[in-house]
Amino acid sequence: MTVRVGVIGTGWIGGEHIRRITDRVGGAEVVAVTDIDADRAARAVAGTGARVLATGEEVIAAEDVDAVVVTSWGPAHAESVLAAVAAGKPVFCEKPLATSAEDAQRILDAEARHGARLVQVGFMRRYDTGYRQMKEVVSAGGIGTPLMAHCVHRNPTVPESYHSEMASQDTAVHEIDVLRWLLDDEISSVQVLTPRPTGKRFEHLRDPQMLLFEMVGGARVDLEVFVNCQYGYEIGCEVVGEEGTVRLPEVPGAVVRSAARTSTPVLQDWVQRFAGAFDAEFQSWADEVAAGTPTTGPNAWDGYAAAVVTDAAVRALHSGGVVETGIKERPAFYA
Numbered sequence: 001m002t003v004r005v006g007v008i009g010t011g012w013i014g015g016e017h018i019r020r021i022t023d024r025v026g027g028a029e030v031v032a033v034t035d036i037d038a039d040r041a042a043r044a045v046a047g048t049g050a051r052v053l054a055t056g057e058e059v060i061a062a063e064d065v066d067a068v069v070v071t072s073w074g075p076a077h078a079e080s081v082l083a084a085v086a087a088g089k090p091v092f093c094e095k096p097l098a099t100s101a102e103d104a105q106r107i108l109d110a111e112a113r114h115g116a117r118l119v120q121v122g123f124m125r126r127y128d129t130g131y132r133q134m135k136e137v138v139s140a141g142g143i144g145t146p147l148m149a150h151c152v153h154r155n156p157t158v159p160e161s162y163h164s165e166m167a168s169q170d171t172a173v174h175e176i177d178v179l180r181w182l183l184d185d186e187i188s189s190v191q192v193l194t195p196r197p198t199g200k201r202f203e204h205l206r207d208p209q210m211l212l213f214e215m216v217g218g219a220r221v222d223l224e225v226f227v228n229c230q231y232g233y234e235i236g237c238e239v240v241g242e243e244g245t246v247r248l249p250e251v252p253g254a255v256v257r258s259a260a261r262t263s264t265p266v267l268q269d270w271v272q273r274f275a276g277a278f279d280a281e282f283q284s285w286a287d288e289v290a291a292g293t294p295t296t297g298p299n300a301w302d303g304y305a306a307a308v309v310t311d312a313a314v315r316a317l318h319s320g321g322v323v324e325t326g327i328k329e330r331p332a333f334y335a
């Protein structure tokens with residue numbers, strides 16, 4: 001069976017995913033798209049045969065749409081996901097699932113009412129080769145009990161629309177998910193420190209930020225988020241255990257020796273860094289949707305748990321103090 005996909009939001013990543021599904025994912029095709037900017041939607045599907053519809057509701061309701069991909073901006077995600085669940089259609093939602101725990105809770109409630117899981121969240125790092133290697137080591141006890149993790153998340157620049165809360169909601173949310181997964185534990189508290197701001201930013205933005213997490217089991221994590229670092233896109237992660245450490249491998253690049261220097265290229269964005277992870281994520285999702293089984297990727301609970309932590313991080317950013325997340329027990333539905 002070919003999974004016929006409808007896409008809501010055809011911006012940067014929506015366009016990437018449309019090309020990915022069209023050119024690289026087997027067993028799936030894009031048949032309908034929408035964007036609040038209709039011209040952008042038309043450009044995104046030019047030459048593919050997919051049609052442009054006026055609203056997300058029309059995409060979800062279309063008879064020839066088997067499954068939905070949500071790639072609009074974060075605050076619009078929850079509404080589209082709720083509509084897809086109400087229609088009983090599998091939905092892949094780019095992170096964040098919702099920009100508040102309250103909205104994410106509405107999605108958990110909707111899935112429970114439906115009686116089966118339909119939602120996958122775009123935490124693609126779980127499909128990255130390097131992170132998977134780390135997960136194997138940690139899960140096999142290769143470094144003993146994890147005690148600490150040190151992470152960095154750097155982007156070269158961000159647009160003016162990116163605000164201080166997005167350092168947690170849009171950027172750190174990737175580490176929040178991948179650390180929960182790597183350490184197999186929930187995050188119990190968060191503190192956000194604000195070092196001297198870089199001059200190379202829009203005036204309204206607090207950048208960089210340092211986030212300090214405590215896991216329920218007591219492990220501690222420090223994360224630097226620096227989204228105007230200028231020089232490139234860099235993701236770092238090291239887990240320190242009782243018997244050793246495991247570090248995310250660097251993405252290899254050719255070593256150039258010239259003009260009395262040795263150099264290697266620095267990646268410039270998430271498209272370059274995570275291309276393989278996005279492809280694996282979508283192939284897996286399409287295969288599982290085609291098989292009619294619940295998808296095994298990050299689910300609505302993972303999206304909810306991340307939203308609980310980002311809500312706490314936003315409160316911590318404004319208060320400067322340590323904020324408890326108050327995360328509850330994972331329901332059996334998501335075991």
Ligand code: NAD
Nearest residue numbers: 009010011012013014035036037071072073074076094095
């Ligand atoms: P973008 O601004 O380029 O694209 C968003 C698109 O959504 C725009 O075309 C906009 O017109 C459209 N849109 C907004 N509201 C809409 C609505 N109500 N209905 C229909 N269309 C609407 O943003 P982006 O960089 O493509 O990011 C989109 C999402 O993808 C974000 O949630 C972002 O966090 C996520 N993202 C994830 C990764 C990742 O690494 N997994 C990378 C980039 C972006």
Ligand code: NAI
Nearest residue numbers: 009010011012013014035036071072073074076094095096
């Ligand atoms: P973008 O701004 O380029 O695209 C968003 C698009 O959504 C725009 O075209 C906008 O017009 C449209 N849109 C917004 N609300 C909409 C709605 N209600 N209905 C239809 N269209 C709507 O943003 P970008 O960078 O593509 O990010 C989109 C999402 O993807 C975000 O949630 C972002 O967090 C996520 N993302 C994930 C990445 C990852 O690494 N997994 C990388 C980049 C983005």
Ligand code: ISE
Nearest residue numbers: 153154155170171174227270
């Ligand atoms: C963007 O939305 C992403 O998800 C990227 O992976 C991240 O590096 C960036 O900071 C976000 O804005």
